[in-house]
Amino acid sequence: MLNLTSLEQQLLPPGTKGLALHAPLAQQALAQQNWNLLRGDTSFPVAVLKDGALQHNLQWMKRFCESRKVVLAPHGKTTMSPQLFEMQLQNGAWGMTLATVNQSLIAHRFGVKRVLLANQLVSSSDIRAIVTLMRQDPDFEFYALTDSLEAVKRLACEVRDAGLARPLRLLVELGFPGGRTGCRSQAEAIAVARAIHASPYLHLAGIEGYEGLLVSKNREQDLIAVREFIASLLQLTKIADTEQLFETDHILLSAGGSAYFDLVGRGFEQELALSRPVTAILRSGCYVTHDHGFYHGLVEEMREREAGMQDDYLQPALEVWSMVQSRPEPDLAILTMGKRDASYDIDLPFPLYHHRPQSVASGVAQASTLPAGCKIEKMNDQHAYLRLPPHSEIQHTLKVGDLVGCGISHPCTTFDKWPLILRVNDAYDVTGAINTFF
């Protein structure tokens, strides 16, 4: 079993993305280098996590879950970072949600003992890998989703063939027409629940759904659909309980991406009066770093819905900084950043700050805010095109060698571009790093 200390002790080689190393450096020595991003001490591009915002978000979500009487199994696929998993667990997370068996194995290598696989588990090779782990580590608690009789049959066969002593715990996934995975009707879902119950190799542990895909241009209709979907999850849970299909001490009831977790929390507050206790599980992943784009917009809407969020909500913690490498035309700056470095799947990065690095003592520098109208209009693999507003002062001041700090939209697709992400304080002093495993 690896632990976080082993990551701190590893030697980072020259070429480590985000760092400008001349020789190998132990990760734990990063904080002692007295590097400051605004002084230009890192390589560019560099991705940074802002400690203050990160800690704020961890505590904010802990309080939110406590207030709604739900637990959090944050989706680990967002960050795939053992250090962040650890922080999430220390801030009260019930376990980690993950998207693949390999992600689950990585989390387990770093000490995560309870995993909810928020996906169908169908490949024989993957089932064997996870069942082997469950046999090797009796303390490892694992749950997966199922939405078909075919998948139930496959799982039962693999668990039987592997001779696993304890049954595999499954949640039935309910979906909705036009959605992703998940049974399309209560009848289908109950049939899957019965099939799980009927197998000695499987245990029905709960009901799951994912409302986070209900994001369209008509938010009013989205909200109605989300509330109806949560109601249908509760209904399915009641039916399955009435049929006495659940086989674990607690009934798990899980939903909640990063868009509507307030509504899921509200829905899960209902008293269900079931035969056994319910553990209501949110799975939001993006809350931990939040963003300047997609989730920023959705959480702004949440603030309007929830009185308690008016003055205290999530803060963006992830930024990507790059350098102006060329000023080939008056309104165009080419940055040393591209598709390899920052999310581009929902929005292109948002240029927020600029700064001219100077060799001065740390602590004095402060970045300036870029004027409105600055826009990343395109990215290639390794370049970004920053368009400057017409007739603006910044056209005259921004020059080759200046730094540009960008916010991003959709943290998942920035995390997966960085094996190592530097942590910084509000003055952009480097305080350490986290690792990711994609």
Place this chain on the structure above:
Amino acid sequence: MLNLTSLEQQLLPPGTKGLALHAPLAQQALAQQNWNLLRGDTSFPVAVLKDGALQHNLQWMKRFCESRKVVLAPHGKTTMSPQLFEMQLQNGAWGMTLATVNQSLIAHRFGVKRVLLANQLVSSSDIRAIVTLMRQDPDFEFYALTDSLEAVKRLACEVRDAGLARPLRLLVELGFPGGRTGCRSQAEAIAVARAIHASPYLHLAGIEGYEGLLVSKNREQDLIAVREFIASLLQLTKIADTEQLFETDHILLSAGGSAYFDLVGRGFEQELALSRPVTAILRSGCYVTHDHGFYHGLVEEMREREAGMQDDYLQPALEVWSMVQSRPEPDLAILTMGKRDASYDIDLPFPLYHHRPQSVASGVAQASTLPAGCKIEKMNDQHAYLRLPPHSEIQHTLKVGDLVGCGISHPCTTFDKWPLILRVNDAYDVTGAINTFF
């Protein structure tokens, strides 16, 4: 210095993407596992490189360059794979092109001794890292691009301050209006060339441009623009030579992405009658794996332009396979693959093959071709939505647990999602793996 043997000796831990490991496995033992993708022995998703197509492409490009009397410095950012770099160098590559200093340091760690940085080098920290390496390894030959007087000044100062004994070699980058980096006029470019020549810390080594961005909807105009741009590179080279600005034994003349390298080759065939020999360098990176999408289309056009390519051209070598995890609606299959696994920036993946894995001896299985009309219509982080054509047989036959093999468009953005990519023969037996360093 690392070498490829050290990669083969490393232990791959459980959780390694693409593999279904129960225990750590040495990379060099992969070929002895007798794994076959079609039998379902890997994890899914899995990315594979087809050995036959890969070898074909390496040899094809070697012959192409020989026939045009150009050399190849393949863009390593495409794959960032030391094993592929090694194969490219063994197949005659002059050196490697790279996009960042950190990529250059990684290539050097694995023995690459000649690097063309196809980017402006502006960050002090990055300049110091590369200059330190040049001092540590006198055999390391490094070239970078410059398109501004500001960048020349920064480079000269850093090289002076670092006390580097040998001058830093630079190519002036020529661009075009509306393009990316690069001087917008011959006059600007000559001014930069003169500034380099004037500095004792810098040497002018050549002229560079990148024609690969000239891809619009009007291909006829694109081709005219590409030919004009190449002519302007040649003209600039002549002017700089007449002014005796070049300071290296050979004048480097470089262009050539993966879209128009035939035209660059034709342009560079011209006799320039300069004061010293010219090394004409192509930088194509995507040729090595080619693809089923963007570059496939461009190379099809190349075949029409070039008589010699009629029957012998590049073959797609990179595929991503995933499993049907859910069949929630008659015309919809949800695959265990998403934005984390396959390119989505130019096209979504192309579903090509399907197969139902069975536990039989290897060598007999063969995948079927998916019918026309099958389409990946959306990807989330970890899911793909495969839409099946209306009233098609495949709606009845495709079921949970079936494999789907996809081609991709733009190899760069698939490589960067896989730290390890399995090599397979034409029967999809696993023959080994390559590593990537992003």
